[in-house]
Amino acid sequence: xxxxxxxxxxxxxxxxxxRILEVALAELSRAEDVPLSLIAKKAGVGQGTFxxxxxxxxxxxxxxxxxxxxxxxxxxxxLLKTRAPDEALREWMEQLARFAVAKVGLSDAMRQIVGTSxxxxxxxxxxxxxxxxxxxxxxxxxxxxxxxxxxxxxILAIAGIWQIDSSGDWQAQSARLLDLVMDGLCAGAPGPx
Amino acid sequence: xxxxxxxxxxxxxxxxxxRILEVALAELSRAEDVPLSLIAKKAGVGQGTFxxxxxxxxxxxxxxxxxxxxxxxxxxxxLLKTRAPDEALREWMEQLARFAVAKVGLSDAMRQIVGTSxxxxxxxxxxxxxxxxxxxxxxxxxxxxxxxxxxxxxILAIAGIWQIDSSGDWQAQSARLLDLVMDGLCAGAPGPx
DNA sequence: GATATAAGCGGACTGGTGTCCGCTAAGTCA
DNA sequence: TGACTTAGCGGACACCAGTCCGCTTATATC
Numbered sequence: 001x002x003x004x005x006x007x008x009x010x011x012x013x014x015x016x017x018x019r020i021l022e023v024a025l026a027e028l029s030r031a032e033d034v035p036l037s038l039i040a041k042k043a044g045v046g047q048g049t050f051x052x053x054x055x056x057x058x059x060x061x062x063x064x065x066x067x068x069x070x071x072x073x074x075x076x077x078x079l080l081k082t083r084a085p086d087e088a089l090r091e092w093m094e095q096l097a098r099f100a101v102a103k104v105g106l107s108d109a110m111r112q113i114v115g116t117s118x119x120x121x122x123x124x125x126x127x128x129x130x131x132x133x134x135x136x137x138x139x140x141x142x143x144x145x146x147x148x149x150x151x152x153x154x155i156l157a158i159a160g161i162w163q164i165d166s167s168g169d170w171q172a173q174s175a176r177l178l179d180l181v182m183d184g185l186c187a188g189a190p191g192p193x
Numbered sequence: 194x195x196x197x198x199x200x201x202x203x204x205x206x207x208x209x210x211x212r213i214l215e216v217a218l219a220e221l222s223r224a225e226d227v228p229l230s231l232i233a234k235k236a237g238v239g240q241g242t243f244x245x246x247x248x249x250x251x252x253x254x255x256x257x258x259x260x261x262x263x264x265x266x267x268x269x270x271x272l273l274k275t276r277a278p279d280e281a282l283r284e285w286m287e288q289l290a291r292f293a294v295a296k297v298g299l300s301d302a303m304r305q306i307v308g309t310s311x312x313x314x315x316x317x318x319x320x321x322x323x324x325x326x327x328x329x330x331x332x333x334x335x336x337x338x339x340x341x342x343x344x345x346x347x348i349l350a351i352a353g354i355w356q357i358d359s360s361g362d363w364q365a366q367s368a369r370l371l372d373l374v375m376d377g378l379c380a381g382a383p384g385p386x
Numbered sequence: 387g388a389t390a391t392a393a394g395c396g397g398a399c400t401g402g403t404g405t406c407c408g409c410t411a412a413g414t415c416a
Numbered sequence: 417t418g419a420c421t422t423a424g425c426g427g428a429c430a431c432c433a434g435t436c437c438g439c440t441t442a443t444a445t446c
Contacts, residue, residue, distance in 0.1 A: 205441080241395065
């Protein structure tokens with residue numbers, strides 16, 4: 001445990017953190033498997049500083065893609081305004097799948113994070129869970145989902161998304177997976193009323 | 194690539210491989226995250242010998258649990274003899290889930306292997322795929338599965354199994370997951386005839 | 387048994403993750 | 417502006433995965 005809880009940071013610390021993120025975005029875009037030590041060096045900070053900010057690769061990746069993650073979570077709210085809840089859910093899952101295939105590094109991070117109790121601690125991860133909960137709540141409201149389904153259940157159900165191989169025919173593969181999952185999610189739904 | 198294809202091994206080589214597996218079983222039972230170098234040392238072989246036999250941790254784990262894996266795949270055939278195909282499938286998935294929770298190291302290995310093109314190369318993995326294909330074929334025969342479902346689809350659908358946290362209420366969690374997946378697998382099934 | 391040969395050995399080495407801890411300098415208060 | 421306090425720094429370090437290559441020795445052949 002380090003001083004990562006609250007209170008104002010020292011200004012140099014904040015600058016360092018931002019420089020790391022800047023460099024990380026650039027480097028991770030070039031190759032997913034850049035050594036973290038290289039990112040630290042290019043950002044002009046020591047190993048210690050780097051790891052104090054991002055205790056492991058997953059934490060860094062999640063933070064680097066925070067912007068994209070926020071786009072995704074915003075999309076959930078948007079979809080709920082413009083579509084029926086079940087369509088919104090399905091469409092959102094498709095966006096998620098596209099995202100997973102495009103950002104392999106993020107898929108790796110998600111595989112690591114899902115199913116560890118440390119998961120919800122990640123601030124970026126919490127956003128995704130919130131978006132999911134909103135989607136599920138809207139669907140439960142109108143009775144298009146099986147009863148008792150939680151966000152955790154949902155996350156496990158779509159775990160396959162993070163495993164799809166981006167080479168090969170991922171479009172067909174993810175479509176088949178999502179069809180199947182969607183059917184599972186909706187089976188036994190009480191229906192409207 | 195090394196001489197891992199066929200032909201008779203030298204006797205000392207075979208002895209070494211067996212000693213490694215012996216030690217690995219003991220060590221992995223004590224703790225899942227034993228350093229591979231320690232296993233090599235305790236088996237009295239060099240790093241080179243170790244890695245020639247097992248190019249990475251997953252390969253070793255898969256081989257160590259080969260016996261258990263074979264029990265599992267045998268169970269598939271057995272279930273198909275004694276039950277209706279859909280019940281057999283469901284029961285087998287439950288065995289798989291129990292297995293995944295019990296052998297955390299194997300879950301880690303499976304997460305690594307699923308979704309990489311290197312997966313099917315693992316001999317132990319191929320056995321599991323065969324078992325799955327038999328279960329699916331039997332179900333397709335009697336029309337209890339959605340059409341066009343392949344073993345790959347199935348593996349992705351149950352990917353969540355490898356993510357279940359063994360601490361916490363994994364029984365309820367896996368039951369909910371399997372209910373959901375099963376409904377998805379069966380949705381749109383043509384039915385008998 | 388002596389010889390040839392290549393399968394197999396094993397440990398030094400590379401490169402990466404994550405930790406530790408003595409030191410530096412930013413913020414604070416007078 | 418100077419002294420004090422401590423958050424934060426950063427690089428040496430420990431440890432592990434995986435590779436490489438000169439050497440050893442099991443086996444085949446005579």
